[in-house]
Amino acid sequence: MGSTERPTFSSDASRRLYEYVERHGTVERHKLREYVSLSSDEFGSRLEELKADGYLEEDGGTLQIGFEFGAVxxxxxxxxxxxxxxxxxxxxxxxxxxxxxxxxxxxxxxxxxxxxxxxxxxxxxxxxxxxxxxxxxxxxxxxxxxxxxxxxxxxxxxxxxxxxxxxxxxxxxxxxxxxxxxxxxxxxxxxxxxxxxxxxxxxxxxxxxxxxxxxxxxxxxxxxxxxxxxxxxxxxxxxxxxx
The missing domain is CATH 3.40.630.30 (Gcn5-related N-acetyltransferase (GNAT))
Known part of the structure; x- marks a missing residue:
């Protein structure tokens, strides 16, 4: 995701996943899974899609917004x-x-x-x-x-x-x-x-x-x-x- 690109989503489920993380700053993966009513397969698929698009990042099971804007x-x-x-x-x-x-x-x-x-x-x-x-x-x-x-x-x-x-x-x-x-x-x-x-x-x-x-x-x-x-x-x- 570009730094100023507006997020767009392929499904309502993807949008709800992103918005939940965006509102909470960081979310543990299992808590996000509890929030949405999705099968484990669809949850995994939607989450991987959001990560591949650069919308979310995951570190040790914790998710946050992927918003890249520079190095150290x-x-x-x-x-x-x-x-x-x-x-x-x-x-x-x-x-x-x-x-x-x-x-x-x-x-x-x-x-x-x-x-x-x-x-x-x-x-x-x-x-x-x-x-x-x-x-x-x-x-x-x-x-x-x-x-x-x-x-x-x-x-x-x-x-x-x-x-x-x-x-x-x-x-x-x-x-x-x-x-x-x-x-x-x-x-x-x-x-x-x-x-x-x-x-x-x-x-x-x-x-x-x-x-x-x-x-x-x-x-x-x-x-x-x-x-x-x-x-x-x-x-x-x-x-x-x-x-």
Missing amino acids: ETYESDDLAFAIRPGRHDDFDGLIETIRDVTDTETYVVAETVAEELLYENAVTRHNAVRSRVFFVATVEGDVVGWTHLELPQVERRRGTAEQTVGVREAYRGRGIGSKLLERGIEWADANGYRKVYNSVPVTNDRALEFLTDRGWDTEAIRRNHYAIDEELVDEVMMAREL
Whole structure:
């Protein structure tokens, strides 16, 4: 399955299998078998078809969405080695902790919303006919220390733009991790036919605005009094980068 290809299915049974895994993030094979009313032969056939099409992946009897979007890249900065790779369901707890580490020290409302959506849906990757999202994570010795996230609307008239968030734990800033994450997301969007990425932050988040401006992003719009922060109305700055 291509990264932005909408899933299509040969049967209603295949669709139900895919949608169950997509909603739950990861599913053990035997639990999926219990969910659908199929014979063992048809279940096996439909599942193998979904795997062959790249819609599902199986690892040790656990199924998850097959959504390929890049390999592991490793970097060194001073005395620190870090890797950037596609996010997966195993990163769920680390992602939540990292996003909250960032939003505890600076106002980043969109990132807060992403964390709440992850908790509500209990799934890192989403890919259906309405919306998709992907994550790349930065890891140090296997622990998640940063992320970039792309929200990918599947509605035809909005499919050319992607919303991006990015953040790094405070203890790991100043090592170039945020820049590498930002560019990894932009490269993915560009390679998959997107024409623009945008990032929305409160006008009071000077660090984020400076970070994006220094990397070629432009202010596209300002929404007046868009956020209520500490009982004050605050403007939202919509930053964008054309691809």
